[in-house]
Amino acid sequence: MTNSLSILLIDDDMIEIMKVNRTIKSLGLSHKIIEAHNGEEALEILSKKDRLPDLILLDLNMPKLNGIEFLTILKEDDVLQYIPTVILTTSMDYKDVMACYKIGIAGYILKPLKYEMYMQKLKSVLEYWSINELIKA
Amino acid sequence: MELSKTELLERTLAKEKAAREQAEKTLNEKTSTFTHLSQELQKENTRLKNLLDKKALELKGVFSTILDAHIVMDIEGNVLKMNHAATKLLGYTLKDKPFNLLQLLAEEYRDYTFEAFGDLYKTGAYKNYQAVIITKNKERKRIQVNASLIYDHEGKPIAAQGIARDITRETQMKALLEEQKKQLNIIVENSPIGIALSDRKSKGLLLVNKAFCTMLEYEHDELKSLQIKDFTHPDDMAATVVKMQEIQKGEIDHFFLEKRYFTKSGKIIWAKTSVTAVREDSGEIKYQIATIEDITPQKKASNALEESNNRLSTLILNLQSGILLEDENGKIVLTNKQFCKQFGLEENSNALIGYDFAALAKKLIDKFENNQNIISRVETIISEKKRVLGEEIELKDGKILERNFIPIFQEDSYKGHLWSYEDITLKKKYKENLQAQKEKYSRMITNMNLGLVELDTEEVVLFANQSFCDITGYSLDELQGKKARDFLVTDPTYQSPSTRLTGSWELKITTKNKKQKYLLVTRTENYDVNKNLIGYIGITLDITVQKNLELQKESLLKNLEKQNEQLNEYAHIVSHDLKSPLHSISALISWTKEDFSEHMKKESLVNLELIEGKVEKMNLLIENILKYSSIDKDNIQNAPIDLNSLVEDALGMIFIPENIQVSVLNTLPIINADATRIQQLFQNLLSNAVNHIEQPKGLVEIDYIEKENHFLFSIQDNGIGIKKEYYKKIFTIFNSLGNNEKSTGIGLSIVKKVVDLYEGDIWLESEVGKGTTFFFTLKK
Known part of the structure; x- marks a missing residue:
């Protein structure tokens, strides 16, 4: 039995959001996607705390509050720090990978160019997290 | 002398005594004969009467021949008859009136005389009666009397007769003699000089005094059986014997000898010995008198003196200074080897003794440099008789001597x-050398570019050279006596260790005209000759220019580092920003194909695929540029890598068509390097090899040889080959040869960069149409 996840997707690129949504749709999955276009927006959503997401998919390169800055704030919060966060990025920079793991992440996924391959990777991530036991609010 | 006189006197006395005794004896004999005859005559009266007359006549003759006084007296002592000598002795004559002998006796002799008379009556004779009488002239005279009784016919004593002799003088003489003998004994006994007497007959010493016993440590009696030669030291025996023989032969009567004796305890004493022979008239030795005087201390002292004299002469003879001693007449008394050597004299130093100095000086004159004044100077010195020290004189052979003149006075009188002369050539040269060195270093210090400053222990400036003044802008006057650090060092935080006194450090100072300067300071302790710390010496080098350059370089480097970092960041941002749209395009095309494939013409679909290919190539290009830019020394993490598994991993990343066979010919080594970079290296070379094979049967071979300092790898393919003109070009960035879709022209640039990183080389051998072999080395 797989869980239906509530996923906070943080990405400023509209097409990237479309890619996630299209993947979930074409795979016929029942996960709920909450969209945030930058870190600030995401914090706003999270600040309500009434319905926290099961998983956060985070892009690194964003205007205003970037991915790493957002992650830092998240991990300083007593409650929010327990939400598993998976990085979804095109950056192969060693420094970025290192920084993220240091702050605390649940995964670092490099986005491939080809959509087919992207779909493949995202499918694996979602499948993995949907079989995980999660902290329910 | 005293002795012989006494002896003479004694001898005379003895002779007199003997003659008198003879006379007395004769008289007594005659008297007794007479007495006897007279007894005979009592019996034969007549005949005897005649005989008596005759005898009486005879007696008279005897009396007259006696020189001594002869007195006949009756039993009461009244004088009956006396001769001329008696008259002379007593001063009385029978003509005056009869007198009694007893009345003449001195009071104290009365009792003794009565006893003597008693004896006379009993025995008929009395000898050596001595008494003092008082003569008519009131003289006290000592007389000696020998008396006998005269008997009558019936044997009754009727008278006494006696011969008296005046012994007053004799007694006095005897007493005197006794006294003298006693005195002589005292002298002999108490003499500090040992005296021994021996004669020819007895073997031992007849007489020795106390001093003699003490000196030789023998008891008085022990010496009676010993002779002088028994104590004589064997070394002195011969000399003693010679002298003794001379005495024996009568050649000499007396000799002196300083000789050694053994004492009883075996000690050796030196004694001045005098032996005198006392001879008989015949010339034969009667006595030998030996006197000995202990001179051991003097002898020791004189030996010591002689030894010290010898030492002194040896010392002078071998002294390192030339010595010449003259007496007051200018005659050479003493000189030594060194003097002869200094002046090149071939004579032995002893040969010069007695030589005239003036003559010697003339002979030596040619040896002196500048010799015009030498003689006159010497004459002046000698005539002034004053001490002259440390005069330098130069010899022609280059020697420099220091001459001292010391006049000698003994009790104010000039004795020479x-x-x-001391050879100071070396000393002098050394001094000159030292001076030259000193000047040399002074010039160097003055002219060198280094500032030199001398400080006392309180860091107060004692001296600074011109360079130091030039550097700081202060004059020597302004620096001296001040603690220069206080006003020179305006930035004490800059490297200047105020607690450290010696060593090297940099200083930031402000000059007099307010200019900032940097100095490199080296400071050491300064000690005086007794190793006491007296301060410090600082050497300063103006490093302002270098320091400014250094600071400039530092800031440039910092800038560069920052820029590099920014550039790296920039590359990542750019790549991300470039990749994002590509990803979007790629996704959109993919969706378009998916959503509209049924409605599109075949050409349109091909075009969409072409777009996808270009997008893919662009993405690869961006990724490779990023890889290339991230290869640098600061970004590598070296660890041991097993190349066998690494190559296997690399091959796994490459798509290898089935017609191509890739083989590793040798077991690859384990190297210490960054795994990611090395994998990139192999991956790029292998994919190049695989991608450029057009043969139906492709072959890629990896080989390896270990060299002394590096690993040599080769990757060989049977691909299309590379023209020689491109051998170099292919390693520069963005130079792709083939029309391969996947070729970005960066792959080999990355390879070259990694090889460079590990100080290796890369080259290739190729033949167009046959294949290519890439060789590369990695440093061990």
């Missing part, structure tokens, strides 16, 4: 003088 001493010249001494």
Whole structure:
């Protein structure tokens, strides 16, 4: 039995959001996607705390509050720090990978160019997290 | 002398005594004969009467021949008859009136005389009666009397007769003699000089005094059986014997000898010995008198003196200074080897003794440099008789001597003088050398570019050279006596260790005209000759220019580092920003194909695929540029890598068509390097090899040889080959040869960069149409 996840997707690129949504749709999955276009927006959503997401998919390169800055704030919060966060990025920079793991992440996924391959990777991530036991609010 | 006189006297006395005794004896004999005859005559009266007359006549003759006084007296002592000598002795004559002998006796002799008379009556004779009488002239005379009784016919004593002799003088003489003998004994006994008497007959010493016993440590009696030669030291025996023989032969009567004796305890004493022979008239030795005087201390002292004299002469003879001693007449008394050597004299130093100095000086004159004044100077010195020290004289052979003149006075009277010469050539040269060195270093210090400053222990400036003044802008006057650090060092935080006194450090100072300067300071302790710290010496080098350059370089480097970092960041941002749209395009095309494939013409679909290919190539290009830019020394993490598994991993990343066979010919080594970079290296070379094979049967071979300092790898393919003109070009960035879709022209640039990183080389051998072999080395 797989869980239906509530996923906070943080990405400023509209097409990237479309890619996630299209993947979930074409795979016929029942996960709920909450969209945030930058870190600030995401914090706003999270600040309500009434319905926290099961998983956060985070892009690194964003205007205003970037991915790493957002992650830092998240991990300083007593409650929010327990939400598993998976990085979804095109950056192969060693420094970025290192920084993220240091702050605390649940995964670092490099986005491939080809959509087919992207779909493949995202499918694996979602499948993995949907079989995980999660902290329910 | 005293002795012989006494002896003479004694001898005379003895002779007199003997003659008198003879006379007395004769008289007594005659008297007794007479007495006897007279007894005979009592019996034969007549005949005897005649005989008596005759005898009486005879007696008269005897009396007259006696020189001594002869007195006949009756039993009461009244004088009956006396001769001329008696008259002379007593001063009385029978003509005056009869007198009694007893009345003449001195009071104290009365009792003794009565006893003597008693004896006379009993025995008929009395000898050696001595008494003092008082003569008519009131003289006290000592007389000696020998008396006998005269008997009558019936044997009754009727008278006494006696011969008296005046012994007053004799007694006095005897007493005197006794006294003298006693005195002589005292002298002999108490003499500090040992005296021994021996004669020819007895073997031992007849007489020795106390001093003699003490000196030789023998008891008085022990010496009676010993002779002088028994104590004589064997070394002195011969000399003693010679002298003794001379005495024996009568050649000499007396000799002196300083000789050694053994005492009883075996000690050796030196004694001045005098032996005198006392001879008989015949010339034969009667006595030998030996006197000995202990001179051991003097002898020791004189030996010591002689030894010290010898030492002194040896010392002078071998002294390193030339010595010449003259007496007051200018005659050489003493000189030494060194003097002869200094002046090149071939004579032995002893040969010069007695030589005239003036003559010697003339002979030596040619040896002196500038010799015009030498003689006159010497004459002046000698005539002034004053001490002259440390005069330098130069010899023609280059030697420099220091001459001292010391006049010698003994109790204010001039006794000569001493010249001494010391060779100071070396000393002098050394001094000159030292001076030259000193000047050399002074010039160097003055002219060198380094500032030199001398400080006392309180860091107060004692001296600074011109360079130091030039550097700081202060004059020597302004620096001296001040603690220069206080006003020179305006930035004490800059490297200047105020607690450290020696060593090297940099200083930031402000000059007099307010200019900032940097100095490199080296400071050491300064000690005086007794190793006491007296301060410090600082050497300063103006490093302002270098320091400014250094600071400039530092800031440039910092800038560069920052820029590099920014550039790296920039590359990542750019790549991300470039990749994002590509990803979007790629996704959109993919969706378009998916959503509209049924409605599109075949050409349109091909075009969409072409777009996808270009997008893919662009993405690869961006990724490779990023890889290339991230290869640098600061970004590598070296660890041991097993190349066998690494190559296997690399091959796994490459798509290898089935017609191509890739083989590793040798077991690859384990190297210490960054795994990611090395994998990139192999991956790029292998994919190049695989991608450029057009043969139906492709072959890629990896080989390896270990060299002394590096690993040599080769990757060989049977691909299309590379023209020689491109051998170099292919390693520069963005130079792709083939029309391969996937070729970005960066792959080999990355390879070259990694090889460079590990100080290796890369080259290739190729033949167009046959294949290519890439060789590369990695440093061990």
